[in-house]
Amino acid sequence: MEEIRHEPVAPTRAQWLAAGGAIDAHRHDDHQIIYAARGVLSVTTGEGSWVAPGTRAIWVPAGTVHAHRAYGDLELHLVGLPAGNNPLGLQTPAVLSVGPLLRELIIEYTRTAGEQSAQRHRLRAVLLDQLRASPQQPQHVPAxxxxxxxxxxxxxxxxxxxxxxxxxxxxxxxxxxxxxxxxxxxxxxxxxxxxxxxxxxxxxxxxxxxxxxxxxxxxxxxxxxxxxxxxxxxxxxxxxxxxxxxx
Incomplete structure (x- = not known):
């Protein structure tokens, strides 16, 4: 049986994936928000698959084995959250609505990844507030x-x-x-x-x-x-x- 890659820390970053590009199955000890500002993102777990356009983000709880695939050139934004900080209270993957404000918050927060400033802490607080208010969407194809x-x-x-x-x-x-x-x-x-x-x-x-x-x-x-x-x-x-x- 192939060993699943373990990356303890879920990264916060922005990156590009070419059409057809993939990130193989792995898991984090942190929660993660996965958002595609451009292109279409597919996330697959043992429970099924989620496909998200630019009006949706995917919540992946800590410990969930998941893989990504890009359809179209993908502008990917990843937000890692410590396992003890679960703003959604969800223990299973979910699709969330992303309105214009949440979209810009995610993009800005990942763009400034690595910075430590009072402004960035305020940005994070607003981002978490918006996540808590983000409606879940029934867009899961269960396996x-x-x-x-x-x-x-x-x-x-x-x-x-x-x-x-x-x-x-x-x-x-x-x-x-x-x-x-x-x-x-x-x-x-x-x-x-x-x-x-x-x-x-x-x-x-x-x-x-x-x-x-x-x-x-x-x-x-x-x-x-x-x-x-x-x-x-x-x-x-x-x-x-x-x-x-x-x-």
Whole structure:
């Protein structure tokens, strides 16, 4: 079994990752806020995956094994927090809303990493206040543990545009739609349509980061029309897919 890299201190810094770049699986003894001011960031843990555009940040609690991947050229901002300082009170990863003020605070705080000044301490205090007030967003694609669900979810991950019903998928894996529906709720805490929508939105963000046209993204992700996709995307992320990624 490959040993997981252990970096005791979660760094606070800004860095660039080229499109397709990755940071392999590792863990910190600190908490960490991970934010992409440009590009799309994917964070994967044993519990599933999170994909965040510029209106979202990802909270990774201390001790969580996680890996990063860049889609599009990624302007990455990392904020490390001591394990004893948990402003969110969360022990599991989460996606947080990032408004204009929180965005600028994160960027400035990581830009001045290493400095020690009264101004920086005040900046940190405001940043923590904004984090505490930041709403959580249900944008997690959980990873199944049930063998049947692993097979079904692998089929859909391979082709997020697959529009087969749960009954159709059940026939392929040898289970009834009722059984699969029960497993989705019990193992993943969401319904099959909810899980598939999350998967499709995550895939859509990745395609948009590669500058795929909106109509093509809608088709590849299984939406019936571009207008339906745009509506779902806007209600989820607060802006239209045509305005993302930022230039």
């Amino acid at each position: 199944p543990t049930e063998p049947l669900l692993r097979t079904v979810c692998a089929l859909l991950r391979a082709d997020p545009g697959d529009n087969r019903t749960l009954a159709d998928l059940g026939r392929e894996v040898g289970a009834s739609d009722r059984t699969l529906s029960r497993l989705f709720r019990r193992d993943l805490g969401m319904t099959f349509p909810q899980w598939r929508t999350q998967l499709r939105l995550h895939h859509a963000l990745i395609l948009l980061a590669d500058k795929t046209p909106v109509t093509s993204v809608a088709h590849q992700c299984g939406w019936s029309s571009a207008s339906v996709f745009i509506d779902v995307f806007r209600r989820t992320f607060g802006h239209t897919p045509g305005t993302y990624p930022p230039s």
